Amino acid sequence: MVWSAECRRTLRSGRVLALLALYSLFSLLVLLVVGGITRALREQLDMQIAQAGADASAASQVTEEFRKGFLGFLVGGDQAVMEALAHVPLVVVVVFKATLFFLPLYVAIMGFDQVSGEVGPRSIRYLTVRARRLSLLLGRFLSQATVLLGLVLIIDAGIFVYAWLTTPEFTLGSFAFNLLKFWLAAVVFSLSYLALTTLCSSLFRAPALSLIVNIFVLFGFWLVNLIGGFAAKDSPVAYVRYLSPSHYANGLLHPGLAEFAVSGMAYVVFTLLFLGGAIVILRERDL
Amino acid sequence: MSERAIEIVEVTRRFGPKVAVDGVSMTVNRGEVYGLIGPNGAGKTTTFSMMCGYLRPSSGTLRVMGVDPRVDGSLKGKIGVLPQDAILPGGWKVGPLLTYWGRLGGVANPEQEARTCLERVGLIEAWDVETHALSHGMAKRTALAQALMGSPPLVLLDEPTAGLDPRIANQVRQVIRELKDQHTTVVVSSHNLQELEQLCDAAAILDRGKLAQAGTMTELTGQSAEFRVQVARGTVIIPELEALPGVTSARMEGETLLHVRFDGQAHQPEEVISRVVGHLLQTGVLILGVSRGRRLEERVLQLT
Numbered sequence A: 001m002v003w004s005a006e007c008r009r010t011l012r013s014g015r016v017l018a019l020l021a022l023y024s025l026f027s028l029l030v031l032l033v034v035g036g037i038t039r040a041l042r043e044q045l046d047m048q049i050a051q052a053g054a055d056a057s058a059a060s061q062v063t064e065e066f067r068k069g070f071l072g073f074l075v076g077g078d079q080a081v082m083e084a085l086a087h088v089p090l091v092v093v094v095v096f097k098a099t100l101f102f103l104p105l106y107v108a109i110m111g112f113d114q115v116s117g118e119v120g121p122r123s124i125r126y127l128t129v130r131a132r133r134l135s136l137l138l139g140r141f142l143s144q145a146t147v148l149l150g151l152v153l154i155i156d157a158g159i160f161v162y163a164w165l166t167t168p169e170f171t172l173g174s175f176a177f178n179l180l181k182f183w184l185a186a187v188v189f190s191l192s193y194l195a196l197t198t199l200c201s202s203l204f205r206a207p208a209l210s211l212i213v214n215i216f217v218l219f220g221f222w223l224v225n226l227i228g229g230f231a232a233k234d235s236p237v238a239y240v241r242y243l244s245p246s247h248y249a250n251g252l253l254h255p256g257l258a259e260f261a262v263s264g265m266a267y268v269v270f271t272l273l274f275l276g277g278a279i280v281i282l283r284e285r286d287l
Numbered sequence B: 001m002s003e004r005a006i007e008i009v010e011v012t013r014r015f016g017p018k019v020a021v022d023g024v025s026m027t028v029n030r031g032e033v034y035g036l037i038g039p040n041g042a043g044k045t046t047t048f049s050m051m052c053g054y055l056r057p058s059s060g061t062l063r064v065m066g067v068d069p070r071v072d073g074s075l076k077g078k079i080g081v082l083p084q085d086a087i088l089p090g091g092w093k094v095g096p097l098l099t100y101w102g103r104l105g106g107v108a109n110p111e112q113e114a115r116t117c118l119e120r121v122g123l124i125e126a127w128d129v130e131t132h133a134l135s136h137g138m139a140k141r142t143a144l145a146q147a148l149m150g151s152p153p154l155v156l157l158d159e160p161t162a163g164l165d166p167r168i169a170n171q172v173r174q175v176i177r178e179l180k181d182q183h184t185t186v187v188v189s190s191h192n193l194q195e196l197e198q199l200c201d202a203a204a205i206l207d208r209g210k211l212a213q214a215g216t217m218t219e220l221t222g223q224s225a226e227f228r229v230q231v232a233r234g235t236v237i238i239p240e241l242e243a244l245p246g247v248t249s250a251r252m253e254g255e256t257l258l259h260v261r262f263d264g265q266a267h268q269p270e271e272v273i274s275r276v277v278g279h280l281l282q283t284g285v286l287i288l289g290v291s292r293g294r295r296l297e298e299r300v301l302q303l304t
């Protein structure tokens, strides 16, 4: 009940539209930049190849090598992931990675005041005598999640349509399959960040504060993942990256079911952890 | 079902070093209209907030309609609340908002109920108004309508008439009387003590977090028996008045107001008043009126 009412209200408010616009604008930008860069690089490569007087097969090999190298950089050099992504246009992967990177921020901006925006002006006082705090929180979370799913679907579909139009070898079957896969990955990924946003939102009375803390935590997670990644393989510091949700992002596109499941589970665990924390905090706190 | 609608035992609430409510105990019986009185910062709103489960007491126990208000969802359908400083959520129109709240609270026919309650507070024309476009008084009445939805057996009203114009304030008092007729328990706070004296069966007087006195209205006002006489013309002879049976003190407040205290235990007020007025008329004093009101106010001013 909270869910449907909140969904309607969220959709009615301008913020979703603004975010959609921002999100698509950003994706478009990345798309253009990446498209431009790849085209320029390819031209340059072609020129080099032509100067070297090599034949066409060598040329395509070089392009393929370049593509592989770039992809490897993006997904962290996992061979299986690279193979699985071989059929997906490079632009899609790049844009997807870029949007994934910024998705937590969008989520934060969308949902930072879902609880604190009601606790601050105390309008939540009208609600807690009517419904359980638990259902209020879950309703909020679910409505935001619904909106988010739609938002991500629209953007992902947009990227894929672009890729489909520009890449002739991209078939409809692989289009649909990959779209579903990327969308699922983005959804699992963003739900955990939405839960984090819910947690930050329940912690503070001032919405601005919860937004700032939320963003701090996001940077914290990236930092932890980076530190863990740079640390020597056997040092204990390397293990801290398992504490950060960002560490599991690549596994979401992994073709192996096990890897996907592990990463997916990791995100589910993070989601439950954050959401559970939010519930406990909202239950115990003064309103 | 116990006879008590609200039972508060030794409740204390601190905000950091500040003790907002300090060891307060009181009971509200079912069907009673109960007043919560005290100067600004006395702890009335904090007490209300603990009754509604918004705040957890630092120590002590509360039972509201037989349940612990801090248990999540335990008060659903049992109380209606007009919180003092809660802002109506934005992005809603009044009617749909109340309908939504009614549905949340499990009211059978929420839209119908929302209309009825808005009508009771005289605000049905605001059905299609956005909440942020309401004036202070309209917002307050919307919040009051919200508290009435679903006819809960207990209604808590934190300063329902503050900031309302006299006519609307009167309408709100009428709503409270109707609630009383329906045997709804009402707890109401106000700085308008005359209003509380009219409405309430019992009251608690809070001062700086402590309970100064609690009891029925007669208990609260009985001890201070006094009245005032508005004098138009003539000379009041104070010593003669003070010699009348029952009168304990008489003095002039300004040029025209005579203030008389009497022994309310041993004498009926009507006897003492008639005697004093009779004496005044005999000595050639012309009077404009006699007032007995503001007894509660006297008591509160004494205590706080």
Ligand SMILES: Nc1ncnc2c1ncn2[C@@H]1O[C@H](COP(=O)(O)OP(=O)(O)OP(=O)(O)O)[C@@H](O)[C@H]1O
Pocket (backbone or CB within 6 Å): B015, B018, B019, B020, B038, B039, B040, B041, B042, B043, B044, B045, B046, B047, B084
């Ligand atoms: N959230 C809070 N944090 C800190 N102090 C608080 C808080 N809420 C209330 N207080 C303090 O507790 C005391 C009681 O406040 P409360 O709001 O209960 O008074 P009140 O009787 O309702 O006053 P008023 O007539 O002005 O509404 C005040 O001194 C106030 O400063």
Ligand SMILES: [Mg+2]
Pocket (backbone or CB within 6 Å): B044, B045, B046, B084, B158
């Ligand atoms: Mg108050």
